[in-house]
Amino acid sequence: MTLSVQAASVKFPRRGQGLVEFALILPVLLLFMLGIMEFGRILFIYTEVSNTAREALRAAAATIHRGNDADRGKVTAAECNEILNRAYGTLALTPRTQVTITVEYVRPDPGSGSSTIVGVCSSDPAQSQLPTQVLVLNDQVYVEVRSQVSAATPLIRPFVSNLPLRFAGMRSVVPISGIAMPKP
Template identity: 40%
Template sequence: MTTRATILRSRAGLSRQDSDPLHPGRGQTLVEFALILPVMLLVLFGIIQFGLIFWAQITLTQVGRDTGRWAATQTVSPCSSGASAVQSQATALAGNSSLYGFPGYPVTATATWTQASGSSTCPPADNQTVWYVNITLTHDVPMVLPFLADTCTPSCKKTLSTSVQYRMEPQP
């Protein structure tokens, strides 16, 4: 004899076996999801963190290039205030270029001027001889993975650096 409940169950795709306690299977999906979720979140946050570090490295490289171009065309002799001027220019460019983690983690710039023959004395003020300016920038990028914040004290960070070299151009 077919009852109305049996007909409704068969139309809905349910059988008597699905509601039978001797045949478990109703919580299997939830358990599998609970096992896979941490791995999925780890991969997701890892992709996000990699993207942030990659973005910061590209931006830091661009700040280094712009700072190097600026330093290569200056008329002021770098003997007196060259390094501090490069640091202030790099800081200004980093602020304008939306460098990830910049306000909390500053950009450190070091600049050296070398002559093409190899001596490292200060270049003349006229920029007529071949001189090179070498700029190295370092910047710390904060880590965003939630579980790393508990293991790193006082803060988790990845140090990035970039170096550029430009020939100092003669003034027109």
């Protein structure tokens, strides 16, 4: 006697399975895409503020009044505004109101190792005090740019809120008379 067993084939309906899987993965996929976009935006603003500091430093080191009057070798208010406008000209996404630029002209004292601030040109008018002395060889310009960036996406704001950005740099001022070449 032979015993034969037949397997009953039961077909389960699979309609809608793809839709359920897509609905489960969609929020994760969207959060991942928003994170990538937000990271790119913050990185772009970081680069913008860095370029602003570089441009302000470049402009401040080379922009000195070149007239023949009493202000020769000094930084005037018009030149201070020119420095700030050149620096702000590098911004595309970051609003000007969120960026603070401070340019300090510093005279080092070789004997004591300290330095004194000769003048300040700032985007904050309360801090500005233009140099009253003529800038000479070995004077330096110190630029500091500060900003804050927060996430534009509400889902990411709790993780990235008011991220501070600060860039600073120092460079020697090139005086009007130029730099004397050493004798051979």
